[in-house]
Amino acid sequence: MRKEKGWKEIPEGGLIVEPGNAREYNTGSWRSSRPIRDEEKCTNCLICWIYCPDSSIIVKDNEIVEIDLEHCKGCGICATECPVKAIKMVPEGEAE
Amino acid sequence: MSNIQALTGDGSVANAMRQINPDVVAVYPITPQTEIAQEFASFVSDGLVDTELINVESEHSAMSACVGASASGARVMTATSANGLALMWEIVYIAASMRLPIVMPVVNRALSGPINIHCDHSDCMGARDSGWIQVHSENAQEAYDNTIQAVRIGEQEKVRLPVMVNLDGFILSHGMERVELLDDAEATKFIGELKTQYPLLDVDHPVTYGPLDLYDYYFEHKRQQVEAMENVLEVITSVGEEFGKLTGRKYGIMEKYKLDDAEVAAVALGSTNGTAQAAVDELREEGIRAGLLKLRVFRPFPVKEIVEALSNAKHVAIFDRSISFGGFGGPLFTEIRSAFLGNDKIPATANYIYGLGGRDINVEDIKTVYKNLTSGKSETVNYVNVRE
Numbered sequence: 501m502r503k504e505k506g507w508k509e510i511p512e513g514g515l516i517v518e519p520g521n522a523r524e525y526n527t528g529s530w531r532s533s534r535p536i537r538d539e540e541k542c543t544n545c546l547i548c549w550i551y552c553p554d555s556s557i558i559v560k561d562n563e564i565v566e567i568d569l570e571h572c573k574g575c576g577i578c579a580t581e582c583p584v585k586a587i588k589m590v591p592e593g594e595a596e
Numbered sequence: 597m598s599n600i601q602a603l604t605g606d607g608s609v610a611n612a613m614r615q616i617n618p619d620v621v622a623v624y625p626i627t628p629q630t631e632i633a634q635e636f637a638s639f640v641s642d643g644l645v646d647t648e649l650i651n652v653e654s655e656h657s658a659m660s661a662c663v664g665a666s667a668s669g670a671r672v673m674t675a676t677s678a679n680g681l682a683l684m685w686e687i688v689y690i691a692a693s694m695r696l697p698i699v700m701p702v703v704n705r706a707l708s709g710p711i712n713i714h715c716d717h718s719d720c721m722g723a724r725d726s727g728w729i730q731v732h733s734e735n736a737q738e739a740y741d742n743t744i745q746a747v748r749i750g751e752q753e754k755v756r757l758p759v760m761v762n763l764d765g766f767i768l769s770h771g772m773e774r775v776e777l778l779d780d781a782e783a784t785k786f787i788g789e790l791k792t793q794y795p796l797l798d799v800d801h802p803v804t805y806g807p808l809d810l811y812d813y814y815f816e817h818k819r820q821q822v823e824a825m826e827n828v829l830e831v832i833t834s835v836g837e838e839f840g841k842l843t844g845r846k847y848g849i850m851e852k853y854k855l856d857d858a859e860v861a862a863v864a865l866g867s868t869n870g871t872a873q874a875a876v877d878e879l880r881e882e883g884i885r886a887g888l889l890k891l892r893v894f895r896p897f898p899v900k901e902i903v904e905a906l907s908n909a910k911h912v913a914i915f916d917r918s919i920s921f922g923g924f925g926g927p928l929f930t931e932i933r934s935a936f937l938g939n940d941k942i943p944a945t946a947n948y949i950y951g952l953g954g955r956d957i958n959v960e961d962i963k964t965v966y967k968n969l970t971s972g973k974s975e976t977v978n979y980v981n982v983r984e
Binding site: 504505506507510511512513514515516517518519 | 693694695696756794801802803804805806807809812813814816817819820823824
């Protein structure tokens, strides 16, 4: 857990004074179900990569290497859009 | 070099705006503020200012335009009254929360309904918790002086808050008075340049205004606003002193009129103080030790200064030109009365609610209040000049 700052340490007015820091916000903690990808079924079409609103589908050399669970909110859009049904949403309590 | 003119309160404020020469002014007409916008628009048309004048479709849009322009790094003003202020409500809070030093003359008028265009303080009092600095003016001269000083006060680095300059509708806004304007060059020098902080138009340093701020940080940002308000009185005092050196008209948080040895005192905001001073003079001639505390700053509320100023009085009448339905008297009354709790000397206080919807109050009315205070004829909350 990040230590939350006091009122004297933060910019006034609720401003965010540096760009590119959404990464520091761990939206993964909001998730109630987790996307599990079946590597056998996945064709690496990357439709999930296009649709993911949190840029949580991590791709290297045109292949999905992992799902960024620090930022994935568990919205399930990837599972819905996957044309080969390679992603299923599993409730967090049941996921390993 | 000063320039003496015959001006209405609205005209004096429009001239202050001309000298401030804001980068952006958003305007929407509402009585009795309209003449400010109207006269300022003619300054724009005549090329006397460099201002981008935005004609908007409502006060909600006026304050929204001000927020956007101020965040972009501009010096920004608007002006409003009563229902106009009510319509911009949501954005009034946002302007203060984002720490944008917008200056807004508020020509005080009763809030509907029934619809009424005349003076009372129900408009500005409703905004007392919005995070804006609120100063009041006794006459057109003060409306001008306060508007010029408001820019300096709000923009101070340790403040950075928006400022409402209140002036009583019609009584001041449309009454013509002798007003001394600063020489234009002197005014420009006094006001100075806006020092921007995180302007949105600085594309090399991108910033985000107005992000979601939940239970983890919202409270810290509110605490910062409290701190900024706590810095305001000192800034108002130093700006008022500097203004005094320039013009001979020194300003502070309040003005004490024959108060030091007063047994009976009154407190009021705005133009009523002129009438009350005449009442005090007449009472003194009758041998009554009357005094007056003219409060210039309502937000931040100068607790310590008010208690000090009134501690020696035995009786204090607190005049409220607004009402808090279901509350325990008007807003000025409840705050002053509670300010005295814990003090060694506590004067007997009574509330006089008066002047709603522009109902006149004259010297005799105020003298009667002072006399009723000492003769035990006053209730805790009294209504001046309302028919039974």
